[in-house]
Amino acid sequence: MIRKRSIKAMTLKMLPFSDAASEGLPLSQLLRLSLFQISVGMAAVMLLGTLNRVMIVELSVPAMIVAAMIAIPVLIAPFRALLGFKSDNYRSAIGWKRIPYLWFGTLWQFGGLAIMPMALLVLAGDSAIDAGSFGQAAAALAFLLTGLGMHMTQTAGLALAADRATEETRPKVVSLLYVMYLLGMGLSAVIIGTLLRNYTSLLLVQVVQGAAVVTMVLNVIALWKQEKMSPMTKAERAAERPIFLNAWADFTRENDVLRLIFTIFVGTVAFNMQDVLLEPYGGEILGLSVSSTTLLTAMWSAGALLGFALAARWLARGTDPFRIGGRGLVVGIVAFSCVLLSAPMASPVLFFVGAALIGLGGGLFAVSTLMAAMTIKVTGFAGRGLALGVWGAAQATGAGLSIFIGGAIRDLVNTAAANGTLGPALTEPSTGYSAVYQLEIILLFITLIALGPLVRTRGLHSNESVKLELSDFPT
Numbered sequence: 293m294i295r296k297r298s299i300k301a302m303t304l305k306m307l308p309f310s311d312a313a314s315e316g317l318p319l320s321q322l323l324r325l326s327l328f329q330i331s332v333g334m335a336a337v338m339l340l341g342t343l344n345r346v347m348i349v350e351l352s353v354p355a356m357i358v359a360a361m362i363a364i365p366v367l368i369a370p371f372r373a374l375l376g377f378k379s380d381n382y383r384s385a386i387g388w389k390r391i392p393y394l395w396f397g398t399l400w401q402f403g404g405l406a407i408m409p410m411a412l413l414v415l416a417g418d419s420a421i422d423a424g425s426f427g428q429a430a431a432a433l434a435f436l437l438t439g440l441g442m443h444m445t446q447t448a449g450l451a452l453a454a455d456r457a458t459e460e461t462r463p464k465v466v467s468l469l470y471v472m473y474l475l476g477m478g479l480s481a482v483i484i485g486t487l488l489r490n491y492t493s494l495l496l497v498q499v500v501q502g503a504a505v506v507t508m509v510l511n512v513i514a515l516w517k518q519e520k521m522s523p524m525t526k527a528e529r530a531a532e533r534p535i536f537l538n539a540w541a542d543f544t545r546e547n548d549v550l551r552l553i554f555t556i557f558v559g560t561v562a563f564n565m566q567d568v569l570l571e572p573y574g575g576e577i578l579g580l581s582v583s584s585t586t587l588l589t590a591m592w593s594a595g596a597l598l599g600f601a602l603a604a605r606w607l608a609r610g611t612d613p614f615r616i617g618g619r620g621l622v623v624g625i626v627a628f629s630c631v632l633l634s635a636p637m638a639s640p641v642l643f644f645v646g647a648a649l650i651g652l653g654g655g656l657f658a659v660s661t662l663m664a665a666m667t668i669k670v671t672g673f674a675g676r677g678l679a680l681g682v683w684g685a686a687q688a689t690g691a692g693l694s695i696f697i698g699g700a701i702r703d704l705v706n707t708a709a710a711n712g713t714l715g716p717a718l719t720e721p722s723t724g725y726s727a728v729y730q731l732e733i734i735l736l737f738i739t740l741i742a743l744g745p746l747v748r749t750r751g752l753h754s755n756e757s758v759k760l761e762l763s764d765f766p767t
Contacts, residue, residue, distance in 0.1 A: 317456040322465060325456075326472040327514040328394065328449040331507040333476025334484075335401055335442050338503060339365060339435065342484050343412070346496065351416035361431055365439025366692025369685050372443045374536055376681025379448045381534050390455065390677075391519045393448035398511040401441025405504035408434035409497040445511065447684060451677040452518060543678055548746050553686050555742045556661045559617075560690030562735035563624060563654040565698030565728055566631075567691075570647060577635050577722045578643055591644050592651035599655025603663075613663035614747040620656025621740045627653055628729045628736070635722045658687070664746070698728050 317325075344362060347353040379393045411434045415427035450469060457465040480503075487499050544550055570592075599620065606616050630646030633639070662683055706724035708714050714723065 314458045314461045316458065317453075317461070317465065321518065322453075322468065324516065325449070325453055325514050325518055326469050327510045328398075328445055329469050329472040330476030330479075331398075331401065331510045331514075332442050332446050333473045333478075334480035334503055335405065335438055335507065337477050337480040337484065338405065338500065339438060342481075342488065343408070343500075346488070346491070347412060347416070351412060353412075353416055357415070357428065361435045363692065363696065364432060364435040365442065366689060368436070368439055369443060369688035369692065371440075372447050372685040372688065373540075373678060373681040375444050375447045376451060376677030376679070376684075377536050377539050378677075379451055380539075380677040388519050390448045390452035391515055393444055394452065394511070394515045397441045397444030397446075397448060398508060398515075399441070400437045401445060401511075402504045402508045404434050404436070404438030404441060405507060406501055408438065409500040412496070413493055443684070443688075447677065447681050449514070450680050454680070456518070539678055543682070551742060551746060552661070552664055553682060555617075555739055555746070556683065556686040557690040558735055558742065559621065559657050559661065559739040560687050561694040561697070562732045562739055563650065563657065564691045564694040565701075565732050565735075566628075566650065567695050567698065569698055569702060569725055569728060570631075570650075573631070573635075573722075573725045574640070574643060577725065578638070578640050591648040595648035595651025595653075596655035597651075599652045600659060602652075603656055603659040612747060613660040614743055615660075617657050617660035617664070618740060618743055618747065620653045620658075620660060621736050621743065622653075623649055623656065624653030624736045625733055628733050632726060632729050635726070701728050701731065 339362060344358060347358045347361070375393065379390050382389045382392060384392060407430070411427065411430035415431045453465050453469055484499060484503070488495060603616055627646045627649030630642050630649060634643035634646060702724035704724075705714075705727040706721065709718050709720070709723040
């Protein structure tokens with residue numbers, strides 16, 4: 293019996309993230325709770341990848357309309373702060389705070405995916421009647437519901453996990469949730485791409501609505517018995533409710549919070565404008581094959597993982613998160629310089645090195661700014677949900693807008709270059725790409741300037757050592 297117990301204990305210790313469990317959040321419940329991240333990752337792949345391609349190629353929807361639909365979830369990302377605040381202060385008869393928002397987020401996400409394929413078919417004119425603008429309205433509604441559900445589910449789910457974890461295990465818990473999000477995106481991309489290989493309208497309906505059912509199943513399993521019931525009295529429920537503006541004032545009352553939000557937003561824009569340009573740049577400018585350019589994702593991922601590992605090591609040693617963020621920005625400047633120089637030097641090796649360094653710098657910056665946001669002392673009506681919502685809003689909005697801005701600038705500059713507007717020296721196809729990469733370098737310098745006072749403030753006015761782990765990184 294003793295031997296069996298020792299073997300069981302050894303097996304649990306060898307499991308990944310087994311040290312994230314605690315008495316208040318056992319490993320079995322933690323793994324169940326993390327399932328909501330898989331559904332969010334699946335929805336992200338649907339909106340930004342699969343449906344984007346299907347709408348443009350198979351359904352022949354104008355690219356402008358597709359861009360507008362995809363922009364809807366990005367435009368509502370700032371409401372994550374409000375959703376986090378609401379979940380901080382929600383009052384129910386049985387005492388739940390996070391579960392209601394996790395549940396209703398699931399319903400919105402399920403509803404959006406359920407109606408989406410039909411709405412897209414009507415939008416593309418693949419119906420017996422001429423729906424006119426109704427198709428656009430229906431598609432916009434589907435994207436709105438799905439995006440709102442994703443933001444609500446992820447914000448409330450992360451806050452619930454942070455509430456249940458202890459101070460010691462919270463970094464590892466959020467790390468597990470981040471890994472599950474990436475796992476959800478990776479598995480969904482492979483499965484959905486395989487299912488839609490031989491595209492038909494019926495198959496589109498089956499796959500997307502099947503994803504809606506999977507979302508409901510995963511999220512119900514995730515939220516089941518995750519929050520204890522603590523019934524509230526009528527007096528407690530009838531008490532004056534806090535106002536978001538007051539909570540926002542409490543949250544931003546801390547030193548340099550608005551500067552931190554600005555830094556997160558601009559830095560995210562700087563690192564993500566290249567998202568849709570790296571592979572076309574490698575193929576069009578450097579003449580790389582499709583199989584070669586697909587390795588860029590692997591190089592970027594390897595760099596990002598190295599950044600996560602370095603950030604975890606430095607944070608464990610008590611390094612100021614803002615200093616780590618500054619290192620990430622400097623690495624990013626070097627990375628985009630390598631990408632720029634790869635064209636005139638005709639060096640694919642330099643290009644791949646730049647891609648890896650972009651992942652490294654972006655990983656360091658994202659982790660460090662989140663650590664800084666997580667360590668802000670909230671007072672008054674501000675809570676952990678608001679802090680997570682603000683970080684997620686700044687990051688998601690910056691990432692979404694940067695993709696559109698990068699693509700638009702590349703097209704506009706290349707058009708001007710082809711027409712000779714920029715002069716005979718700038719007629720190469722690489723001109724548009726170079727403009728984007730140079731703008732990213734400028735934005736990284738601006739972010740570095742904005743970050744400087746935060747490092748100085750922490751060094752002059754804080755006697756606390758920040759010992760957080762990479763694993764606080766939620767999304």
